[in-house]
Amino acid sequence: MRYIIIGAGAVGGVIGGRLAGSGRDVVLVARGAHFEALRDHGLRLRVPEGELTHRLPVVDGPAALGELRPDDVLVLAVKTQDSVAALQTWGPAPVTGGGTAAERLPLVCAQNGVESQRLALRLFRRVYGVCVWLPSTYIEPGVVSAAGRPLTGILHLGRHPHGTDETARLIAADLEKSHFEAPVVADVARWQYAKLLANLGNALEAVAGPVDSEEAAALFQRVRAEGAAVLDAAGIAYADAEEQRAVLGDKVTLVPLPGTPRGGGSSWQSLTRGTGTIEADYLNGEITLLGRLHGVPTPLNELLQRLANTFARERRAAGSMPVGELVGLAEEAVTGRRGPRPPQSA
Numbered sequence: 001m002r003y004i005i006i007g008a009g010a011v012g013g014v015i016g017g018r019l020a021g022s023g024r025d026v027v028l029v030a031r032g033a034h035f036e037a038l039r040d041h042g043l044r045l046r047v048p049e050g051e052l053t054h055r056l057p058v059v060d061g062p063a064a065l066g067e068l069r070p071d072d073v074l075v076l077a078v079k080t081q082d083s084v085a086a087l088q089t090w091g092p093a094p095v096t097g098g099g100t101a102a103e104r105l106p107l108v109c110a111q112n113g114v115e116s117q118r119l120a121l122r123l124f125r126r127v128y129g130v131c132v133w134l135p136s137t138y139i140e141p142g143v144v145s146a147a148g149r150p151l152t153g154i155l156h157l158g159r160h161p162h163g164t165d166e167t168a169r170l171i172a173a174d175l176e177k178s179h180f181e182a183p184v185v186a187d188v189a190r191w192q193y194a195k196l197l198a199n200l201g202n203a204l205e206a207v208a209g210p211v212d213s214e215e216a217a218a219l220f221q222r223v224r225a226e227g228a229a230v231l232d233a234a235g236i237a238y239a240d241a242e243e244q245r246a247v248l249g250d251k252v253t254l255v256p257l258p259g260t261p262r263g264g265g266s267s268w269q270s271l272t273r274g275t276g277t278i279e280a281d282y283l284n285g286e287i288t289l290l291g292r293l294h295g296v297p298t299p300l301n302e303l304l305q306r307l308a309n310t311f312a313r314e315r316r317a318a319g320s321m322p323v324g325e326l327v328g329l330a331e332e333a334v335t336g337r338r339g340p341r342p343p344q345s346a
């Protein structure tokens, strides 16, 4: 099989680099300065054992590959807000022997949330979901890092929304040889919804910094509880915290790596890079959407979604709102009452 990594950033670059490191055939897809650096200097992967350089084919779209191969696996690893464009670009690509990528090739969504899989199913016949526990960082063009040890990450994999097949088992076997644990599961969506609850903290981290103060951790628990109540109301199953802990154990322990910032989740990185967009509409926004569909109020997730989008749009620095201020806004959002304001100057 040949893996085409659509979006070779933090997650995609690490998956592609690790697969290449174990001898798999990998093509990276990137744009702009990252594309040029990958083409000119190779993929530089910083991991606990050092910096590994992988010289891999890199393209900016399907046309550069001519016809796709029947044994190609498309791995979608762009941010959810970029999924539609990527799916529309790669879906119609011709495959040797006839038909298009959307008709013939497996598409593996290695992304947060569940929206990309839903979008993909509109076009692609064979969609696989991955629950991505993979702490990784885009450092600069051509360079990504993954600080997990002894494993780089844990990637539950299955047909979306449920089911398994031989392709899932083959992909998982390749990942297992490449520093990942990749359980093939018949209920991948259940794992992804559990991960979605954890990712509700991405916006909090992006707005007010890492969730390591008591105040921030308490706020995150409320945001998560709001999300869990919505999933319960919607009848959506999710792996519980204990189940997740049992799987994760201490298999992905973070070690300090050069150039890898504190905080550093994917939304934090989006703000730090000044990309102008953030994934909040598909993380906290998924809870907002389900809350509206099922009549459950979601003031905290709506607040974080709105603030994260504002930070991204206005290119504000990640973590620059004091936690106390965010907690005050959260109180206002829940009670509908404004907190005390500083006195107006004369």
Ligand SMILES: CC(C)(CO)C(=O)C(=O)O
Residues within 6 Å of the ligand: 112, 132, 133, 134, 135, 136, 199, 202, 264, 265, 266, 267
């Ligand atoms: C859990 C983590 C940090 C890595 O998989 C993540 O999901 C993210 O940063 O979005």
